[in-house]
Structure formats: C-alpha cells, structure tokens
Amino acid sequence: MESMIKSYNDATHKLHYHNISRDLSVLKKALNNYDDKIESDMYGNGKIINDFESKMADLLGKESAVFFPSGTMAQQIAVRIWCDLKGVKTVAYHAKSHLEIHEQDGIKKLHNINTILLGEKDRLFTLSDLKTIKEKPGVVLLELPQREIGGQLPEFDEIVEISKYCKFNNIAIHLDGARLLECLPYYHKTAKEICRLFDSVYISFYKGLGGIAGAILAGNISLCEESKIWKRRHGGDLISLYPYVLSADYYYELRKERMESYYKTAVHLAIELNNIKHFRTIPKTPVTNMFHIHINLPMELVEQLLIMIYNKTSVALKPGLIITNEGCMMELATGDALNEISEAKLKEFLKSLSTEFAKI
Amino acid sequence: MESMIKSYNDATHKLHYHNISRDLSVLKKALNNYDDKIESDMYGNGKIINDFESKMADLLGKESAVFFPSGTMAQQIAVRIWCDLKGVKTVAYHAKSHLEIHEQDGIKKLHNINTILLGEKDRLFTLSDLKTIKEKPGVVLLELPQREIGGQLPEFDEIVEISKYCKFNNIAIHLDGARLLECLPYYHKTAKEICRLFDSVYISFYKGLGGIAGAILAGNISLCEESKIWKRRHGGDLISLYPYVLSADYYYELRKERMESYYKTAVHLAIELNNIKHFRTIPKTPVTNMFHIHINLPMELVEQLLIMIYNKTSVALKPGLIITNEGCMMELATGDALNEISEAKLKEFLKSLSTEFAKI
Numbered sequence: 075m076e077s078m079i080k081s082y083n084d085a086t087h088k089l090h091y092h093n094i095s096r097d098l099s100v101l102k103k104a105l106n107n108y109d110d111k112i113e114s115d116m117y118g119n120g121k122i123i124n125d126f127e128s129k130m131a132d133l134l135g136k137e138s139a140v141f142f143p144s145g146t147m148a149q150q151i152a153v154r155i156w157c158d159l160k161g162v163k164t165v166a167y168h169a170k171s172h173l174e175i176h177e178q179d180g181i182k183k184l185h186n187i188n189t190i191l192l193g194e195k196d197r198l199f200t201l202s203d204l205k206t207i208k209e210k211p212g213v214v215l216l217e218l219p220q221r222e223i224g225g226q227l228p229e230f231d232e233i234v235e236i237s238k239y240c241k242f243n244n245i246a247i248h249l250d251g252a253r254l255l256e257c258l259p260y261y262h263k264t265a266k267e268i269c270r271l272f273d274s275v276y277i278s279f280y281k282g283l284g285g286i287a288g289a290i291l292a293g294n295i296s297l298c299e300e301s302k303i304w305k306r307r308h309g310g311d312l313i314s315l316y317p318y319v320l321s322a323d324y325y326y327e328l329r330k331e332r333m334e335s336y337y338k339t340a341v342h343l344a345i346e347l348n349n350i351k352h353f354r355t356i357p358k359t360p361v362t363n364m365f366h367i368h369i370n371l372p373m374e375l376v377e378q379l380l381i382m383i384y385n386k387t388s389v390a391l392k393p394g395l396i397i398t399n400e401g402c403m404m405e406l407a408t409g410d411a412l413n414e415i416s417e418a419k420l421k422e423f424l425k426s427l428s429t430e431f432a433k434i
Numbered sequence: 435m436e437s438m439i440k441s442y443n444d445a446t447h448k449l450h451y452h453n454i455s456r457d458l459s460v461l462k463k464a465l466n467n468y469d470d471k472i473e474s475d476m477y478g479n480g481k482i483i484n485d486f487e488s489k490m491a492d493l494l495g496k497e498s499a500v501f502f503p504s505g506t507m508a509q510q511i512a513v514r515i516w517c518d519l520k521g522v523k524t525v526a527y528h529a530k531s532h533l534e535i536h537e538q539d540g541i542k543k544l545h546n547i548n549t550i551l552l553g554e555k556d557r558l559f560t561l562s563d564l565k566t567i568k569e570k571p572g573v574v575l576l577e578l579p580q581r582e583i584g585g586q587l588p589e590f591d592e593i594v595e596i597s598k599y600c601k602f603n604n605i606a607i608h609l610d611g612a613r614l615l616e617c618l619p620y621y622h623k624t625a626k627e628i629c630r631l632f633d634s635v636y637i638s639f640y641k642g643l644g645g646i647a648g649a650i651l652a653g654n655i656s657l658c659e660e661s662k663i664w665k666r667r668h669g670g671d672l673i674s675l676y677p678y679v680l681s682a683d684y685y686y687e688l689r690k691e692r693m694e695s696y697y698k699t700a701v702h703l704a705i706e707l708n709n710i711k712h713f714r715t716i717p718k719t720p721v722t723n724m725f726h727i728h729i730n731l732p733m734e735l736v737e738q739l740l741i742m743i744y745n746k747t748s749v750a751l752k753p754g755l756i757i758t759n760e761g762c763m764m765e766l767a768t769g770d771a772l773n774e775i776s777e778a779k780l781k782e783f784l785k786s787l788s789t790e791f792a793k794i
Contacts, residue, residue, distance in 0.1 A: 097474060104463055114458070309537075
C-alpha cells in the first residue's frame with residue numbers, strides 16, 4: 075500500500091478534488107486574504123464568526139446558524155435537541171449514516187439516543203421504509219447525497235413527501251448536508267429551496283469546498299441558541315475558531331459557483347470509466363461530483379496496475395483502495411483538478427487504464 | 435462598559451498577558467515559521483500532530499499524549515475514562531472547578547458523572563476535605579493553580595499527600611494543569627516532577643503561553659488510546675487540527691522559559707497595587723503570574739476612574755470588571771507586557787492609580 079501512496083503523491087495530476095495536498099499552504103492562502111488586525115472570535119462571539127453565521131443562515135434560508143468545529147458535533151447536538159423537544163430519544167437514518175459508522179457511537183454513548191436504521195445498506199431509504207417503523211422516532215436524519223453508496227440522491231419529490239410525512243407525524247427532520255452544495259446542480263434548486271423541507275441542516279466546508287475543517291448548523295433561533303449550550307458541553311466552544319471560519323468563508327467564496335462544473339466532469343469521467351474492462355461506477359451516472367469506482371479484480375493486482383499507470387502518466391485517481399466482495403473500490407470526488415487537467419493528458423491516462431485492464 | 439473596553443483597546447500598554455490583541459497576526463506569526471509544504475494531520479494522525487504529542491508526553495513525563503481542540507473536551511474525557519475504569523461515576527473537585535462553573539455541566543449531561551465539591555469556594559481544598567467524603571469518588575481532579583481564587587497553590591507536600599491518599603484508596607487523580615507551566619517557578623520543580631503525582635494531566639496553550647487554542651491530555655498509553663475514541667465521539671477528532679497544533683508549539687517554544695519572569699513581575703505588581711487605597715490582591719503575594727485585584731468601591735465608580743487613568747496614561751489593566759459583594763474585581767495575569775513596559779511608564783500608571791483612588 076505504501077508505494078501506491080507514494081506514486082499518488084508523486085503524480086502531477088491528482089484527479090480527486092482539487093489536485094492539492096492538504097498542506098499548510100491551503101490555510102496560509104486563505105489567511106493571506108484577511109487583514110492581520112482582524113480580531114479573533116471569543117467563545118462563539120465576535121464579528122468574525124457571527125458575520126459568517128449570518129451569511130450561512132441566509133444561504134440556507136434559516137433564522138440562525140452556528141459554527142462548529144465538526145459536523146460530528148453539530149449533528150449529534152441537533153439530533154439531541156430534537157429528541158429532547160419531541161420527548162422521543164430515537165433517531166432514524168440510513169444504515170450507513172456518518173453517525174452510525176464514523177463517530178464511535180457518540181450519539182448513543184454521549185446522548186443515550188437509540189437509532190433506527192432505515193431501508194438497506196446499499197440503497198437509499200424511501201418514504202415506504204420510514205412508514206414501516208412502528209414507534210415513531212424523535213427525528214429523521216436524511217443525508218444528501220448519501221455518501222457511502224456513491225453519493226446517490228432521492229428525487230426531489232421523494233424528499234418533499236418524506237418531509238410532509240415527518241411534519242404530519244410530529245417527527246423532526248434534519249438534513250445531513252455535508253455535501254449539500256454539491257447536490258444543487260442536479261436538483262436545479264437553491265440551497266434554500268432544499269433546506270425549506272428540513273427543520274435543521276448541517277453543511278461542511280472541507281468536502282467539495284476544500285476548506286480546513288468546520289461546520290455550520292442552521293435552524294430556528296431556539297435550536298441554534300440551545301446548540302451553543304451543547305457546543306460548550308461538548309468542548310467545541312473554543313476561545314478561537316477563526317482559523318476554520320476564515321478558511322471556510324474563503325473557500326466557500328472561491329468554489330461555490332463551481333459545483334455545476336464539478337458535477338458535469340464527474341458525469342463525463344464516469345462514462346469513460348464504465349467503458350474500461352472490470353470497472354463500473356456507482357451510481358452509473360453520478361448525480362453530484364462524487365461516485366464510487368468498483369473494480370472486480372483482486373485489490374493487490376489493481377494496486378500494481380494503478381501504481382504503474384500513475385507512474386507512467388503522472389495522473390492519479392486516489393492513493394488507496396478498499397477491499398469489497400467482488401474485488402475492490404475507491405470513492406472519487408471531482409473538483410478543480412478535472413477542470414484544470416488538459417484533455418490530452420486525461421485521454422492519455424484513460425487510454426492507459428483501458429489498455430492495461432483490458433489485458434486481464 | 436463599552437467605553438472601558440474602548441479605552442482598554444486604545445491603550446498602548448495592556449498589562450494583562452502579552453500586550454497583544456487576539457487578532458489574526460497571532461496565528462500568521464506562528465504559521466510563517468513553518469514551511470508551506472508541511473502536510474496536514476488527518477484525524478489525529480500525521481507527523482505534524484504526533485511529533486508534538488510526543489514532545490508534550492516527554493515534557494510531562496507520561497507514556498503518551500493526545501492533542502485536543504479544548505481542555506473542556508480533554509478533561510471530561512479523562513474523568514469519564516477514570517470513572518469507567520474505577521467503576522465509580524463520581525468526580526471530586528474544587529467548588530469552582532472549570533468543569534463545575536464553565537462547561538454547562540457537560541460532565542453531568544453528557545457523561546452522567548456525579549460531582550462532589552471539595553472544601554469551600556474561596557479557599558484551596560485540602561487532604562482533610564478529601565478525607566471527609568464518605569463514598570470515595572472514581573477520580574479526584576486538582577487544578578494547579580486554582581484559577582477562580584486568584585491562582586492559589588497548595589504546598590508541594592500537600593499535593594504529595596493527596597496523591598498518596600488517592601493511590602492508597604484506589605482513586606484516580608487528574609491534574610487540571612491549564613496553567614501548569616506557570617506554577618513551576620514557585621515550586622522549583624519540573625513539569626515531570628509535578629505530573630508524577632498524577633495519573634493524567636491536561637495543559638492548555640492559550641493562557642500564559644499565548645497560543646490560539648488547543649490542549650494536551652497526557653497519561654498512560656491505555657488512557658490516551660481510549661481518549662482518542664472519546665475525542666471522536668465528542669466531535670473533536672477533526673480532519674485537521676494543525677492550526678492549533680502549530681501555534682501551540684510555536685508559542686510554547688517562545689514563552690516556556692519566561693514563566694519565572696512573569697511570576698516575578700506579578701509579585702512586584704501586586705506589592706504596588708496593595709499599596710493603593712481600596713485595592714487588595716488575592717493572593718496577597720502571587721504564587722504564579724496571576725492574581726485577583728479586589729477594589730472595595732462600586733463598580734461604576736471604579737470604571738469611571740480606570741477609564742480616565744487608561745486614557746491619560748495609555749496603560750491599562752483589563753477591559754472589564756466583575757461585581758463582588760464588597761465592590762468589584764478583575765483577574766490579572768502577567769506576561770510579556772510587564773517585561774516590555776518601561777519602568778517610568780509603569781510608575782506613572784501606578785502613581786496615577788494611587789493618586790486618583792486616594793481621593794475617594
């Protein structure tokens with residue numbers, strides 16, 4: 075595995091996201107845009123953080139917004155507040171929700187909230203899945219796009235119906251919008267038009283936007299004010315969050331208009347990859363800038379081939395693979411990298427993939 | 435109140451800490467010391483964070499150390515782990531412990547841990563106080579110095595006895611060392627020699643050291659590994675913590691040798707302030723770089739006088755006061771500011787204080 079990372083690092087063109095390392099220059103570039111004399115936030119207060127929170131509340135069409143160091147913290151807190159308000163300590167979400175598989179069960183261990191897994195692991199959950207639950211949860215959490223299955227999206231009308239059902243049944247509905255901006259081109263909707271269907275929403279700043287870290291939780295004033303108390307309890311009410319706030323704002327402004335182009339390049343790249351022997355993407359046609367590449371060959375073999383191709387072309391997809399039942403896979407997200415690479419270079423890389431994998 | 439903040443901000447010499455605003459330049463100055471190509475940490479891994487953790491483990495004489503975004507998070511987690519290990523969900527600490535008064539009861543609300551308040555609010559707790567507890571707690575948390583009573587310190591032998599008592603009674607003992615480095619000159623001890631008396635220790639990087647934010651939790655390997663799981667649960671295992679790590683390291687190196695001088699200037703300044711009518715400091719003779727200034731006059735009157743003196747001399751103590759039973763008070767901590775101000779300028783300020791308050 076070591077050498078696949080090396081050949082990835084050595085490659086001039088990294089097709090995942092923005093062809094940049096997550097190095098110190100990313101932060102310096104953002105900070106250099108701001109005056110030295112800008113005052114730090116202080117425990118959640120101050121122009122530097124409150125202005126950004128207002129801007130995000132406007133973007134998302136909510137009364138208020140609160141900046142958090144992480145989405146993990148923001149979402150657990152939103153779920154906790156809704157459960158307390160509804161008097162039901164249960165959240166229903168997709169079986170591969172971030173809360174279920176990436177947070178060491180914080181929602182259960184810190185908040186004593188039970189979870190209901192909706193639908194099946196390898197597909198989106200539907201309104202029908204939700205209707206089958208006997209005891210209504212306090213809150214439903216819907217992730218757009220559903221990352222762990224390649225960034226799939228329900229049709230907009232399905233979300234409308236889920237939202238209506240929740241409202242009718244006194245269930246809160248929260249949007250895990252870690253990659254919300256990345257969905258907008260597919261839906262042809264504004265963030266506001268989507269968030270209107272949810273009681274609260276979280277967005278992240280280091281996925282498609284390429285910031286350092288940090289998250290926004292938006293909702294009504296009462297939710298947001300209570301979330302600040304929980305932020306303090308979690309240890310997230312830092313004396314200074316501005317390194318994340320400023321970089322979030324900088325990269326949001328830099329990339330917010332590029333989501334359409336990221337989406338288009340993802341669709342185009344997926345078509346090319348699906349033409350390569352042993353390759354298939356999920357979804358077949360991406361609906362955001364992300365998709366999964368499944369390769370039905372043993373991981374070690376795929377590694378060897380990719381290392382060779384990365385080294386030969388100086389173009390790379392990802393530094394690693396994940397074993398699956400049918401072989402291996404990787405998650406890819408497009409960004410500036412695919413906008414910047416020359417057509418000839420990309421063609422050379424795809425040709426090389428095509429040729430080498432056809433031999434097997 | 436607004437105008438006291440203004441006259442503080444306008445003053446050329448701010449005697450609290452390092453005569454600097456918490457503005458963006460503090461971070462930029464630190465980051466400019468590091469190469470652009472340094473790779474970000476990734477969810478707690480990577481040279482940039484692990485090297486600093488090792489360095490802090492060495493400093494504190496512990497097997498291992500983990501970087502946290504905040505002390506609130508680090509300490510709740512340490513307490514939780516010790517309580518789980520001891521099978522007793524109770525922590526005993528000073529009535530004005532940070533966990534009791536500044537964290538919105540996170541330890542209770544997130545971890546269901548009961549608290550026992552030792553001794554009385556306005557003095558250090560003693561071994562005798564600890565011995566009076568009927569049901570032994572899982573962990574004792576001792577804060578050095580005890581910030582909320584002016585940064586008082588128990589004698590070293592008292593800590594030794596408390597530590598022995600805990601060990602003998604199978605109680606874990608945790609050090610809230612937010613300002614640990616600031617205690618070393620008084621004790622004439624190394625950090626290691628103090629930390630040896632504790633099972634775990636937390637230190638902070640934005641008090642005397644003047645960093646941006648961030649904390650270290652140190653202890654045995656097992657504690658530290660489990661604390662990483664809880665860090666994830668709390669939402670503190672950020673994809674990138676390096677803005678805090680690098681600034682912590684930078685300001686640690688810059689100021690670690692200055693604690694002795696900060697302590698001496700605090701002692702000197704307290705003597706002068708105690709000579710001013712209506713003023714008294716707690717402790718009378720500081721034992722670290724911090725102390726409280728109590729003024730037995732109505733807050734509004736003190737504000738007016740201080741605004742006038744700040745404006746006249748361009749020297750300031752703090753931007754605000756806190757109401758007390760006998761008048762008002764402020765917490766002061768010395769740092770680079772008192773090392774840098776000219777003797778004449780300081781004298782002018784003290785003279786002005788002395789003259790104006792003598793009139794009342």
